[in-house]
Amino acid sequence: MIFSSIAVFLLPRLAPGDPALAIAGGDATEEAIAEIRETLGLDRSLVEQYWVWITGVFRGDFGDSYLYRLPVSELISGRFQSTIELAVSATIFLIIFGVGMGVLGGTTRSRKVKSVLDVVVSFLLSTPPFLIGIVLIILLGVVWQVLPISGEVNFIDDPATGFKYLLLPSFALSLSSSAVVARLIQTQMISVRGEDFVDLAKAKGVPPSRIAFRHVLRNSLGASIVAVGLQVGHLLSGTIIIESLFARNGLGSLTINAVLTRDYLVLQAVVLFAIAIAIAIQLISEILLAALDPRVRLGSE
Amino acid sequence: MKSRAASRYLQAFKTPVGLISTLSIVALTSLAFLAPVIFPNGYDQQSANSLLGPSLKNPLGTDDLGRDIFTRVVYGLRSDLTLVYIAVPISLVIGTFLGLIGMISNFLGNLSMRLMDFIIGFPALILAISITVVLGTGFTALLVSIIILGTPGVARLARSTMLEQEQREYVIAARVLGISKWKILFRHILPNIMDPLIAQGAILVVVAIFIESGMSIIGLGLQPPAPSLGVLLNNSMRFIIEYPTFVIGPVVALVSLTLAFGKLADALNATVVRK
Amino acid sequence: MFRRVTSTTRLIRVLLAAVMTVSGLMAVQTPARADEALVVAGPSDPQLGSLFAFRAGNYPWIWGVFEPLIKIDEKGKVQPNVASRWTLSSNKLTMTLFLKRGITFHNGKKLTAEDVKYSIEQAALATNGSQLGFIARSFASVDAVTDGKLVINFGAPTSNIFDLLSIMPIMPKNSYPETKLGKTVIGSGPFTWESWTPGAQVVIKKYPKYRDAARINLSQITVRIITNASAQLTALKSGAIDLAFGLSTVDAYALRNDANYKLIYAGGAIVPLGLDTSKAPFNNIKVRQAVGYAIDKNRINKQVFSDTGLETSLFWAPRESGYPKALQDAYTYNPTKAKALIAEAGAAGAEFDLQTLNLPANAALVEIVANNLRDIGLKPNVRVLDVTAWDAKQVAGDIANAFIPYHGQYGLNAATLLNSLATLRVEKGTTKFATAEYVKLRNAVAAAATSGAKEKALNNLSKFMVEQAFAMPIVMAPSMFVHSKKLTGVEFGELGHTFWNSAKLG
DSSP, rough: HHHHHHHHHHHHSSSSHHHHHHHOOOOHHHHHHHHHHHTTTSOOOOHHHHHHHHHHHTTTTOOOOTTTTTEEEEEHHHHHHHHHHHHHHHHHHHHHHHHHHHHHHHHHOOOOHHHHHHHHHHHHHHHHHHHHHHHHHHIIIISSSSSSSSSOOTTOOOOHHHHHHHHHHHHHHHHHHHHHHHHHHHHHHHHHTTSSSHHHHHHHTHHHHIIIIIIIIIIHHHHHHHHHHHHHHHHHHHHHHHHTTTTTHHHHHHHHHHHHOOOHHHHHHHHHHHHHHHHHHHHHHHHHHHOTTTTTTTOOO | OOHHHHHHEEEEEEEEHHHHHHHHHHHHHHHTTTTTHHOOOOOOOOOOOOSOOOOOTTTOOOOOTOOOOHHHHHHHHHHHHHHHHHHHHHHHHHHHHHHHHHHHHHHHHHHHHHHHHHHHSSHHHHHHHHHHHHHOOSSHHHHHHHHHHHHHHHHHHHHHHHHHHHHHHHHHHHHTOOOOHHIIIIIIIIIHHHHHHHHHHHHHHHHHHHHHHHHHHHTTTSSSSOHHHHHHHHHTTTTTTTGGGGGHHHHHHHHHHHHHHHHHHHIIIIIIITE | OOHHHHHHHHHHHHHHHHHHHHHHHHHOOOOOOTEEEEEEEEESSSGGGGGGGTTTTTTTTHHHHHOOEEETTTOOOOEEEEEEEEEEEEOOOOEEEEOOOOOOOOEEOOOOHHHHHHHHHHHHGGGGGOTTTHHHTTEEEEEEEETEEEEEESSSSTTTTTHHHHHOHHHHHHHHHHHHHOOOOSSSEEEEEEEEEETTTTEEEEEEHHHHHHHHOOOOEEEOOOOOOHHHHHHHHHEEEEEEEOOOOHHHTTTTTTTTTEEEEEEEEEEEEEEOSSSSSTTHHHHHHHHHOOOOOOHHHHHHHHOOEEEEEEEEESSTTTTTTGTTTSOOOHHHHHHHHHHHHHHHOOEEEEESSSHHHHHHHHHHHHHHHTTTOEEEEEEOOOOOHHHHHHHHHHOEEEOOOBBBTTOOOHHHHHHOOOTTSEEETTOOOOOOOHHHHHHHHOOSSHHHHHHHHHHHHHHHHHHOSSSSEEEEEEEEEEETTEEEEOEEESSEEOOOOEEEEE
């Protein structure tokens, strides 16, 4: 974490230009830029700037955006809702599609359905979310104009329209992850199906649908929860490009903009935030895995 | 040993999936590298006829500067494959080196793993964007981004395979016999980790293409005038409503490329690695 | 195989049908908005630290909250605003401004000459980043004589004074530090600053005590921040907004014949090709002129700007007084002549860097320019830099052998442009062109006191610049704004700022 904080502090500062330029613009004079640099404290030494920043972070103060002169925390919380809307709806679709396709693949006897599913899943697996997004834009936004392809409407202000704007980006974001989940559930279900207690149930004359749902699915659920958890991490990192593609004004676009305008403090905060979330997701899924599977004990590595 | 390995790979290529994906890769690669022969006039033949629909002369239409889109897609494929065929082997070599270095020195091994953890922990796209801004957009920045983002996966794979092989009897026996660490590494361990690494290489290709096209979508891809599939994709998205046919070429090329390499990885994993 | 495909398509159809049903259920009309509450789309967040500079994020709201001293109308004529009238001494060195009576700021305080003086001082501060700050810095003195009377003593005749006065917001004395931090944003305009949610929206509300309040129709303006051009288009078409501030040229132009929308041109950008005259191959005047003839401006205008731009060889707007119309087409596309000039200079095959910044128009334009230059036997290496990296080089006055900047200052006075554009500057200018002759001709334009003198000076300078060919405009690209037919009475300032005083939703 400390390494990351140093890296994210130094990396953007290696790039040509600084926030003073983004403020004054390219037609400004060098003297004006130098003065702005001074008022922003950018003329101080890197060690000093880092110290000021990192001690602030420990107090919960991430500093002010150079460009907007607003507290970074305020900027981030302003964009947070948009990204959370996207991530939550994508997670819901991830669960619906992933578990749906996985269970279908794990239970169906029909070869036709299986092979269609196989084609769909492997197509989704090797296609990045933004490419799926573009295909969706072409199909549902251009050829058949049923859904808006760019922009957003605040979900809380206007849930119906907000949801409409959310559909395409969250489909795009969730589909390839849901293929991973589907494949995992399918293999898990097939292997559970081969275990003794299933044979026993069959011998006892339990109907096949009951076997599938009561016995097989239940015993495959642990793996799928962990798989979903891991994929949620992927979803979050995928939001940057998806937001850019669908013109959503969330944390992703804030981040890209911060890099391009060298708004160092915003970028630093976003990266720390992203790392913290990644660690949290990893911890949660490890704990879940431990709770679900008695064979895995915490700290028994 | 060699003939056995060859026959195992042959087996992978004999499965329908392996065969189709290999053939597609060969076809796409030869198309890309024969581009200057097929289209000797190059990719920058501008004209006043911009944004035309598909026709016999321009099977995919023309772009905003009046260039033939089909030609540009083929040259774009060439840029992507050039990038990938340079970046992926480099990641494989560096990753393998960093993964296996633990065998020579425990300290270096741990150090390199910490470094890999650090890269993995860092948000990938932000890292790529920052690298690009530091180095300036273009081929080098993409190359460095792909190598840095691709290496940790290889290193972890190499290390875990190495740790597993180290417990094998033949390695322990070789050690007891006093054979040098380097010799064990090259004679025994390296050949055994080649298979999973080659499969990982195919996956890395997909990742590299993701990075190239993803960076282009946010406007940080290759420099003009050379097109890449991502640059074409980004460009065509600007005209998505008025001229939706523009986007078809780059999308089809990208999907077939990633599908072919993704499926090849599957086929290799299924037949070669498992054995 | 065939069966497989059909079942896949069937599956896709089922999926699509499901999506259709869901979206059909969702197809609720956008809710009706409160009467006379306008929603527009702005291209980026406000930049309160740059109120004196040109920032597109401030354009939609700044003249709602603040007011300038004077306005320049579409024809380039100066109109009174906060200043009711002004006089210029016969030696052109002293300007006296008389302020309208009864103007109050939103905090209730009276607007006085002291506040105007403070605002001029703020515009002069380098840290406030005004592109026109050099005009304010050139003043010998500014005196608030009475509450309603202000006297400016120029150091030298300042013909571009109105450029500054028309873009400078008047704010209460000592208020700017607070405004920069977004704590209080106080002006004297018809609307008060209500709220700003970064990344989402700015809301301004009608100021009930505005001197002309009875004639202000809108009760509230919400500026929704939509950075992406195609998202603005979607929002406009769905009726969520009534005015788009940041559409792409292609999209805006596509709406020109749509009866539901109105397309407005205001302000715009100067997109020139600059050449570094200190290095080969462009230290040779013949090569520079060849470049002028090599560029296919017509195709650039068509393919990059949907034929909305002005193909010109001059930096000035045609409405500029004394505009040398005869020189407008000094350089037209003539590759044969260009090749001959290159051969004469012996520069065939010369290799050099051609750089531009990463804006959609420039990135497309540079490809055409590079193609044109290759056609005449030069070898440009193209690089597109990210905007901040570009700005760093431009400010340092050293970009590359050849470069294509983007100056969003189309329509400003020639005397202003000569100082505010890095491409034309003498000190740290990016073309490094600073001969004594050039300096002399520039100064003559700035010092021209009568319209006759101005015409002569501008003609001489333009002729010289065309001949020397160190910086050649390619296209003047207008900014395009599209609003719904429901909205009427919006006034656009010369740079694309909006005045809402007479705007109405019908």
